[in-house]
Amino acid sequence: MNGAAFIVISILTLAAALAAATLRKLMHAALSFAVAFVGIAAFFFLLGAEFVGLALVFIYIGAVAVLIVFTILLTRRDIEKDRGFNWSGVIIAVAVFCGLTWAILKTASLSIVAPHIRALTVKRIGEALMTSYVWPLQCIGLLLTAALIGALVLVMEEKR
Amino acid sequence: MTPTLQIFLIVSAALFSIGLLAALSRRHAIFILIGIEMMLAAANLNFIAFWRFAPKPHQPPVGVMLALFSIAISAAEAAVGLAMVIVAYRHYRTTNVDQLDQLKG
Amino acid sequence: MSKSIDQVFPNAKQWLLSWLAGSPSWAIQVVSILTNIFALLAVFLTLFALISVLERKILARIQNRYGPNRVGPFGLFQPIADGIKMLIKEDIVPARADKIVHFLAPVLIAATAILTLGVIPYGRNMTPFTIDGGILFFFAVGSATELAVFMAGWGSNNKFSMLGAMRAIAQMFSYELPLIITVLPVVMVVGSLTPDRIVAAQAEYTFGLVPRWFVFTPWGAAAFILFFVSGLVESNRTPFDVPEGESEIVAGHMTEYSGFKYATFFMAEYIGMFAISGLGVTLFLGGWHAPARVLEIIPSYVWFFVKLSVLLFVYIWVRGTLPRTRIDQIMNVAWKFMLPMAFTCIIAAAVWHYAGRGLRGWLWSLLVIVIVYTALSILLDTRRKFAQRVYRFAE
Numbered sequence: 001m002n003g004a005a006f007i008v009i010s011i012l013t014l015a016a017a018l019a020a021a022t023l024r025k026l027m028h029a030a031l032s033f034a035v036a037f038v039g040i041a042a043f044f045f046l047l048g049a050e051f052v053g054l055a056l057v058f059i060y061i062g063a064v065a066v067l068i069v070f071t072i073l074l075t076r077r078d079i080e081k082d083r084g085f086n087w088s089g090v091i092i093a094v095a096v097f098c099g100l101t102w103a104i105l106k107t108a109s110l111s112i113v114a115p116h117i118r119a120l121t122v123k124r125i126g127e128a129l130m131t132s133y134v135w136p137l138q139c140i141g142l143l144l145t146a147a148l149i150g151a152l153v154l155v156m157e158e159k160r
Numbered sequence: 161m162t163p164t165l166q167i168f169l170i171v172s173a174a175l176f177s178i179g180l181l182a183a184l185s186r187r188h189a190i191f192i193l194i195g196i197e198m199m200l201a202a203a204n205l206n207f208i209a210f211w212r213f214a215p216k217p218h219q220p221p222v223g224v225m226l227a228l229f230s231i232a233i234s235a236a237e238a239a240v241g242l243a244m245v246i247v248a249y250r251h252y253r254t255t256n257v258d259q260l261d262q263l264k265g
Numbered sequence: 266m267s268k269s270i271d272q273v274f275p276n277a278k279q280w281l282l283s284w285l286a287g288s289p290s291w292a293i294q295v296v297s298i299l300t301n302i303f304a305l306l307a308v309f310l311t312l313f314a315l316i317s318v319l320e321r322k323i324l325a326r327i328q329n330r331y332g333p334n335r336v337g338p339f340g341l342f343q344p345i346a347d348g349i350k351m352l353i354k355e356d357i358v359p360a361r362a363d364k365i366v367h368f369l370a371p372v373l374i375a376a377t378a379i380l381t382l383g384v385i386p387y388g389r390n391m392t393p394f395t396i397d398g399g400i401l402f403f404f405a406v407g408s409a410t411e412l413a414v415f416m417a418g419w420g421s422n423n424k425f426s427m428l429g430a431m432r433a434i435a436q437m438f439s440y441e442l443p444l445i446i447t448v449l450p451v452v453m454v455v456g457s458l459t460p461d462r463i464v465a466a467q468a469e470y471t472f473g474l475v476p477r478w479f480v481f482t483p484w485g486a487a488a489f490i491l492f493f494v495s496g497l498v499e500s501n502r503t504p505f506d507v508p509e510g511e512s513e514i515v516a517g518h519m520t521e522y523s524g525f526k527y528a529t530f531f532m533a534e535y536i537g538m539f540a541i542s543g544l545g546v547t548l549f550l551g552g553w554h555a556p557a558r559v560l561e562i563i564p565s566y567v568w569f570f571v572k573l574s575v576l577l578f579v580y581i582w583v584r585g586t587l588p589r590t591r592i593d594q595i596m597n598v599a600w601k602f603m604l605p606m607a608f609t610c611i612i613a614a615a616v617w618h619y620a621g622r623g624l625r626g627w628l629w630s631l632l633v634i635v636i637v638y639t640a641l642s643i644l645l646d647t648r649r650k651f652a653q654r655v656y657r658f659a660e
Contacts, residue, residue, distance in 0.1 A: 013175065014171070014178070017175055017179070020191075020198070021195065021198075022181075026191075027419060028366070029191065030190075031416065033198075040175075040201050040204075040205060043205055043208075044205075047168075047212045049208050049211070050398060051224075051397075054402055058401070059231055061412060062409060063408070064235055065412055067239060068193070069419075071190055071245055071246060073427075073431075074246055075246060075249040075255050085186070085187070086185040086186075088185070089186075090185060093180045093184065093185075096177050097173055097174060100173035101170055104169045112164060112215075115213070117212070119397075122397055122458050127220070128221065129225070132220050136225075136229055140229055143232075144232065147237070148239070150243070151240050154244060155243045155247060
């Protein structure tokens with residue numbers, strides 16, 4: 001695993017995530033959200049789970065980001081900026097980050113390097129999905145159908 | 161410098177706290193949803209990092225499966241959440257969560 | 266001898282890399298990747314220039330006139346003139362436009378279009394980047410195009426652009442579903458998402474004459490037609506160019522772009538067309554395989570580009586022949602017809618596989634497709650929705 005690549009990707013991801021969390025202008029924040037997910041997908045590629053990384057790009061950037069952008073368009077009344085920022089959120093977030101980092105650094109068993117594993121092919125994921133994980137797969141299908149129908153019913157305007 | 165598991169976990173903790181920041185301090189409903197999505201993504205990163213650094217490889221790859229299902233669930237939740245934001249906007253004509261307080265005692 | 270002509274490009278690259286025999290491995294990797302990228306860009310930008318003038322000439326011949334024929338022999342140097350014109354035009358950015366988003370939109374759209382070119386096998390051993398989930402990479406990167414189109418529309422601060430962008434996105438994501446679902450039967454039958462394996466699975470010839478391409482199976486033919494039409498829509502080509510219809514919405518999301526940025530949009534659209542046609546050739550038309558075993562002396566990349574050219578010619582032909590469809594007609598066709606037919610292709614492919622892959626399987630899957638098609642055409646009958654045509658003449 002490449003150290004230089006890791007540093008570049010982590011800087012990109014954290015910067016884009018911070019931009020998405022703090023930018024005033026709505027559209028810029030939504031687009032930096034998409035960039036942050038490109039960074040997370042790059043992390044997945046670095047860790048050897050390419051299928052998950054590609055699925056992330058497909059789902060988040062291809063669909064969720066477009067949904068978010070459309071919703072921003074449909075729910076604005078000539079305000080382009082997010083008014084109001086609650087500073088207590090910053091304190092809580094920093095506190096949570098410090099707590100988590102302390103816990104991670106304290107655990108000695110976590111400072112290990114990546115062992116060599118077999119490359120994870122799509123074939124293995126497919127086999128696992130169809131044999132050990134077939135029940136969760138069917139449940140996810142039902143869940144997605146329910147979410148689709150639910151979202152449509154919620155947004156549909158009633159016919160007069 | 162090869163990154164150890166600790167460094168991955170710290171990055172994922174940073175991402176999680178940035179998502180928490182977005183969810184707690186933003187006043188626009190959609191950005192709270194964005195914060196939630198980022199927190200879920202940080203958790204997915206954790207899953208995959210633990211799968212990768214496990215001393216003995218599992219068969220089937222549990223961490224990867226969990227991350228895949230988590231992505232699917234978060235997409236469904238984003239869709240429904242955004243639909244609700246649109247409906248709330250239609251009714252209240254605002255997306256500022258400070259003003260969506262009709263049930264306040 | 267024909268083998269060495271076939272492998273001339275991989276051998277040339279190996280010879281080039283042998284000059285760096287002593288360098289560290291990361292340097293060799295970087296040079297190898299850069300060679301692939303430059304070769305890809307050189308070939309496809311030349312093809313883009315050629316197609317832009319050929320399209321105008323073919324459209325012109327369909328419309329019974331000559332195309333551009335002044336610049337160079339038969340007008341083939343027209344792209345140079347076009348390029349110079351685009352480069353020296355003034356770059357106008359609207360005053361209240363969002364500068365960063367306005368600038369990044371054409372960059373992103375061109376970047377995603379060129380990235381998708383990297384996973385298509387152009388010849389034997391000539392895939393620029395072999396990724397295990399190559400087909401998924403293609404669609405994942407291609408779906409980022411919608412976001413770029415939206416950025417273009419929103420960043421221009423112009424109601425026409427916004428409307429055009431929203432229409433474009435509605436059209437693009439409703440046709441992404443048929444596009445991806447028609448690819449599923451092929452992936453299912455081959456058992457792999459890697460384009461190289463999909464091409465290798467179409468390598469046999471029945472009786473040494475008829476190739477075993479997937480387009481010659483009933484589910485493959487139906488899936489290919491649906492894939493081709495969805496590709497037309499994804500690239501915003503006539504008859505589906507509502508987002509850029511000049512008579513309706515000026516230029517849609519590209520209204521506020523001038524000069525080089527417009528050329529980038531133009532290039533991205535054509536390269537998207539090449540990528541989708543290349544993928545169609547890989548998945549359904551046998552990739553770089555020859556149509557008959559005797560014709561295998563002709564190199565593999567020649568066959569790929571011949572098939573690609575045939576598909577591009579059909580794109581241009583369709584553009585010159587059919588009128589533009591309305592946006593609600595486009596959406597109706599996507600959700601009510603193409604999606605059920607795409608699902609039928611998956612079922613037909615499964616039937617073909619389980620009834621043995623020979624004649625019996627062929628006939629059974631044909632039956633499945635014909636039944637569903639007739640059922641759909643009866644259910645979606647639109648004949649009675651048109652009123653009686655009334656002719657009124659000026660008195």
